[in-house]
Amino acid sequence: MTGDGTRAVHAGVPTPEPYEPPLPGPVFAAHFHLPGDPAVAPYAYGRQGNPTWTALEKAIAALESPDQDAEAIVFPSGMAAISAVLLGLLRPGDAAVLPDDAYQMMPRVRERLASLGVTVRTAPTGGDAQLDALDDDTRVLWLETPANPGLDVCDIRRLADAAHARGAVVAVDNTLATPFGQRPLDLGADLSVASGTKALNGHGDVLLGYVVCRDKELAARIRAWRTEVGAILGPMEAWLAHRGIATLHLRVERQAANALAVARALRERPEVTGLRHPGLPDDPSHALAARQMRLFGCVVSFTLPGREFADRFLDALRIVGDATSFGGVRSTAERRGRWGGDPVPEGFVRLSVGVEDADDIVADLLRALDAAAR
Numbered sequence: 001m002t003g004d005g006t007r008a009v010h011a012g013v014p015t016p017e018p019y020e021p022p023l024p025g026p027v028f029a030a031h032f033h034l035p036g037d038p039a040v041a042p043y044a045y046g047r048q049g050n051p052t053w054t055a056l057e058k059a060i061a062a063l064e065s066p067d068q069d070a071e072a073i074v075f076p077s078g079m080a081a082i083s084a085v086l087l088g089l090l091r092p093g094d095a096a097v098l099p100d101d102a103y104q105m106m107p108r109v110r111e112r113l114a115s116l117g118v119t120v121r122t123a124p125t126g127g128d129a130q131l132d133a134l135d136d137d138t139r140v141l142w143l144e145t146p147a148n149p150g151l152d153v154c155d156i157r158r159l160a161d162a163a164h165a166r167g168a169v170v171a172v173d174n175t176l177a178t179p180f181g182q183r184p185l186d187l188g189a190d191l192s193v194a195s196g197t198k199a200l201n202g203h204g205d206v207l208l209g210y211v212v213c214r215d216k217e218l219a220a221r222i223r224a225w226r227t228e229v230g231a232i233l234g235p236m237e238a239w240l241a242h243r244g245i246a247t248l249h250l251r252v253e254r255q256a257a258n259a260l261a262v263a264r265a266l267r268e269r270p271e272v273t274g275l276r277h278p279g280l281p282d283d284p285s286h287a288l289a290a291r292q293m294r295l296f297g298c299v300v301s302f303t304l305p306g307r308e309f310a311d312r313f314l315d316a317l318r319i320v321g322d323a324t325s326f327g328g329v330r331s332t333a334e335r336r337g338r339w340g341g342d343p344v345p346e347g348f349v350r351l352s353v354g355v356e357d358a359d360d361i362v363a364d365l366l367r368a369l370d371a372a373a374r
Helices: 004-010 051-064 078-089 106-115 129-133 156-165 216-229 235-245 248-266 286-292 307-316 358-373
Strands: 071-075 095-099 119-123 138-144 169-173 191-195 209-213 273-276 299-303 332-335 348-352
Touching: 004 051, 004 248, 051 071, 051 209, 051 235, 071 078, 071 216, 078 106, 078 138, 078 169, 078 191, 078 209, 078 216, 095 106, 095 129, 106 119, 119 129, 129 138, 129 156, 138 156, 156 169, 209 216, 248 299, 248 358, 307 332, 307 348, 307 358
Parallel strands: 095 119, 095 138, 138 169, 169 191
Antiparallel strands: 071 209, 191 209, 273 299, 299 348, 332 348
């Protein structure tokens, strides 16, 4: 058993060869030489597989499931990974339970599923509503914990046990937590799904998604979906993401510590209401998060007194950039309501805390709050 840092540095890296780089460059070929029987060839046509994907998939599987064999399937975006699970596994007449406070694209996925004859029930991440929504027709239970952007947490093991008793597959969106913050497969989930665009890559220059599972048949179904619809990741993106994984443990540990420092500082400000971060001892989700998470993530959410106040606050920031997404090395913030897809107040801010010095981030936020108040 190796530590997280050692695993991150060596995950998916091939055995050293004399005069070869430690991480071979991306393979761009669309086809491969096929002597003998193509059925046993490790690579055939480029839409089916690529050596650069394979290296990245081995690395991701080693992070999400270090103690048991697992398979990872990479995709060109988090939404492609989500679609592969929900559209690839559900059939007309099936039912699915999805969170109603998840990533803002999920309502469109729900509409798509409903148009295909899938019954979709929704429930908030916190509390027992997801448990109550399960029935014998449920084929997929989708969880997102912590939820984006509200940061509620659900009990993965309890929900997985209940869903399995009804014959359902459990998928967990692990984007915010990352494999170093939470391992859904160890908590009973069948699938761990994430947008690698966020913390996994961490540098804001790659779109990426992945699915990890231990069930070989389930992995084969998801991989077949990728091949059939052509949702394939570019080799350069795969290579960049794999290169970035070597520092993942350093980044997420620093970001989690910084986020907690930021949350503690914001707690003292009268303009800030509805402050959420699972690492705060008084956060409604803290007790549950502490049981199933090892790190509490880089996101802090809070509400300011209205849209205009929030816009002035964002304009006054100097270190923290005004941008969407989260999990990158640079701190960013946005007024989440500008997209119109999340049921949040107009002054709701989602803050992604980066790896800068915590004192500098806090000072920038407090100065911006003072400027907005004036």
